[in-house]
Structure formats: C-alpha cells, structure tokens
Amino acid sequence: MLEDEELMMRAAEGDMASFEELVERHQQSALNVAYRFLGDRQLAEDAVQDAFLKLLAAAPRYRPTARFRTYLYNVVWHLCVDVYRKRHPLPLEEVPLGEDPGGGPVQSVEEAERAALVRQAVQELPPRQRMALVLKHFEGLSYEEIGRALDCSSTAVDALLVRAKRRLQERLKELR
Amino acid sequence: MNCQDVAEKLNAYLDGELGPQAAALVREHLEGCAQCAARLRELEGLNRAIGAMQGMPTPAGFARRVRLAAATGIPAEAGPAKWAWGGVLSRVAAMLVAATGIWVGVTLGSTANSVNGYVDAAGLQEDDLDLQVGAVSAAPAESVAAAYLALLDEGE
Numbered sequence: 001m002l003e004d005e006e007l008m009m010r011a012a013e014g015d016m017a018s019f020e021e022l023v024e025r026h027q028q029s030a031l032n033v034a035y036r037f038l039g040d041r042q043l044a045e046d047a048v049q050d051a052f053l054k055l056l057a058a059a060p061r062y063r064p065t066a067r068f069r070t071y072l073y074n075v076v077w078h079l080c081v082d083v084y085r086k087r088h089p090l091p092l093e094e095v096p097l098g099e100d101p102g103g104g105p106v107q108s109v110e111e112a113e114r115a116a117l118v119r120q121a122v123q124e125l126p127p128r129q130r131m132a133l134v135l136k137h138f139e140g141l142s143y144e145e146i147g148r149a150l151d152c153s154s155t156a157v158d159a160l161l162v163r164a165k166r167r168l169q170e171r172l173k174e175l176r
Numbered sequence: 177m178n179c180q181d182v183a184e185k186l187n188a189y190l191d192g193e194l195g196p197q198a199a200a201l202v203r204e205h206l207e208g209c210a211q212c213a214a215r216l217r218e219l220e221g222l223n224r225a226i227g228a229m230q231g232m233p234t235p236a237g238f239a240r241r242v243r244l245a246a247a248t249g250i251p252a253e254a255g256p257a258k259w260a261w262g263g264v265l266s267r268v269a270a271m272l273v274a275a276t277g278i279w280v281g282v283t284l285g286s287t288a289n290s291v292n293g294y295v296d297a298a299g300l301q302e303d304d305l306d307l308q309v310g311a312v313s314a315a316p317a318e319s320v321a322a323a324y325l326a327l328l329d330e331g332e
Binding site: 016019020023024027028031032035036041044045049052053056111114115118119122133136137138142143154158161162165168169172 | 184187188218219225226227229230234235238239240242
C-alpha cells in the first residue's frame with residue numbers, strides 16, 4: 001500500500017486514480033471534522049470536496065514536510081472558517097432524539113439528549129477552540145499536529161482546549 | 177505544585193501531553209487533593225460527553241464525485257443515488273457536444289492554426305474519456321473555443 005505522500009506526488013503528476021484513493025482514505029475523517037465543526041452535513045460535504053480539490057490544485061507544490069492528514073485538516077479548517085464567517089451564527093442541524101443520524105451507534109433517548117446539549121454547546125464555541133476540540137477528541141491529533149493544522153503553536157492549542165473545556169462546562173450547567 | 181498550577185495542567189495531563197516529570201507532579205498532587213481529584217473526574221466526564229458527538233456517514237460515491245469534479249472543473253453535487261450518474265453523464269455528454277462543436281469551429285475557422293498534443297497537466301482526463309483541450313488552446317480570441325477555455329479558467 002502506497003503512503004499518502006507518495007499518492008499525493010502521483011496525483012501531482014496527473015494520476016487521478018491515486019488522487020481518488022487519497023480521497024477514499026481520508027474522506028470519512030475529513031467529513032466528520034467538518035460536520036462536527038459546522039453542524040450541517042451538506043455544508044460539511046461541500047467544504048470537504050473543496051478541500052480535496054484545493055489540495056489537488058496545490059499538489060505540484062506539495063512537499064511532505066508534515067503528514068498529508070495535517071495538510072488536509074489545515075485546508076478543511078480554512079474552508080470551515082470561511083463557511084462560519086459567511087453563516088455565523090450557524091443554524092443547528094436538528095437530530096431527532098433517539099434516532100441514529102448515521103454516524104455512530106444508536107443512542108438511548110437520554111444519551112441523545114445529552115449529546116444534543118453537548119453539540120449545542122460545542123457549536124457555540126469560537127471557531128479555533130471548536131476545531132481544536134474536534135481535532136483532539138475525534139481525530140486523536142497531538143497538540144503539535146493540531147497547531148500545524150490551525151497555524152498556531154502547541155502552547156496555543158493547550159490554551160485553546162483549556163478555554164474550550166471551561167466554556168463547555170459552564171454552558172452545559174446553564175443548559176441543563 | 178499548587179491547585180492553580182494543577183488546574184491549568186489538568187487538560188494536558190488527561191490528553192497525555194505533559195512530559196513525564198510534569199505528569200508525575202500532577203499525579204502526586206491529585207493523590208493528596210480531593211478538590212483537584214474532583215475536578216479531574218469532572219473533566220473526564222466532560223470528555224466522555226464530547227466523545228458522544230456523532231459524526232456523519234460518508235455519502236455514497238463521494239470519492240468518485242470529487243474525482244469527477246477535479247477532472248471536469250465542475251463541482252459535483254450529491255443527489256438521490258439513482259440520478260447521480262444520470263447527472264454526471266448528461267454533463268459529460270454536454271461537454272462532448274461542446275468539444276466537438278469547438279473542434280469543428282476551430283478547424284474551419286479563418287485563423288485556424290495547427291496544434292499538436294495536449295495542454296499541460298490541466299487534467300481534463302476523465303475516467304475513460306480523454307478530452308484533448310490542447311487542440312483548442314490556439315483558438316481565435318472571439319471564438320467559442322476561447323469562451324470555453326475562459327470557463328475552464330473560472331472553474332479554478
């Protein structure tokens with residue numbers, strides 16, 4: 001199996017099959033990141049499609065100084081922020097209680113209610129805090145990797161996450 | 177390490193981002209401080225709640241649509257699965273008609289030039305269809321071919 005960086009180099013030379021394989025490998029992660037940030041499936045799909053197209057356009061200039069995934073998340077981040085700025089505040093996508101939105105195991109009504117509260121509180125976070133949270137909690141990136149994706153230092157990521165968690169704790173107390 | 181120091185480091189501690197010495201100091205403090213231990217449990221609970229946020233399923237055919245969008249310069253839209261290929265094929269058919277018309281126009285045009293080969297890696301290869309844009313790259317300024325090329329540029 002070829003490494004992501006090799007596939008990217010091949011895509012830069014016009015190998016569309018390699019490009020499609022890259023998309024298939026990372027589409028789920030990218031969609032989840034965009035969806036958890038934006039709260040809307042169609043917006044997430046559009047942002048991620050754009051992200052892959054932008055990466056392909058920039059492929060001739062690609063240098064594997066970081067993992068491909070980091071580049072992808074960086075582009076997704078910028079596109080998500082663009083959407084956020086155009087549409088802020090974002091309408092929350094309604095998830096009927098007790099129904100599985102399709103992204104994970106079916107939840108009980110109580111779990112779905114709690115998840116909806118958390119989702120609402122997360123959607124209210126400032127963009128950079130929100131994305132740092134998503135990348136840490138769902139993509140398992142290190143602070144250093146998150147920093148590369150968000151164009152900031154790992155110390156800044158630490159501060160973003162501390163502030164995000166503090167806000168969430170306060171907000172969830174208010175919402176309950 | 178006092179409670180305020182620990183409070184600032186708790187999140188990084190849970191995330192495994194502290195170095196071994198700092199982590200050991202936090203752990204030592206937590207063993208002797210009920211208040212900070214309670215804060216840790218609260219943070220763990222919050223992390224679990226965050227983890228319950230669900231993602232979205234990958235739409236069927238997403239990678240293929242992205243590839244086609246890359247090949248055609250037209251952003252692909254998702255639709256009901258049974259019509260997705262119909263929409264793509266109709267676009268491809270329209271492009272074929274346009275390309276054929278452009279080819280005829282350029283060939284018969286008064287300033288037709290002989291052109292060889294492909295344009296650079298603009299990448300208009302699409303699955304099994306090979307659209308040779310190189311043939312229209314020398315089209316006259318006001319021609320349909322020039323307008324078509326302008327459309328391609330807009331798509332970038």
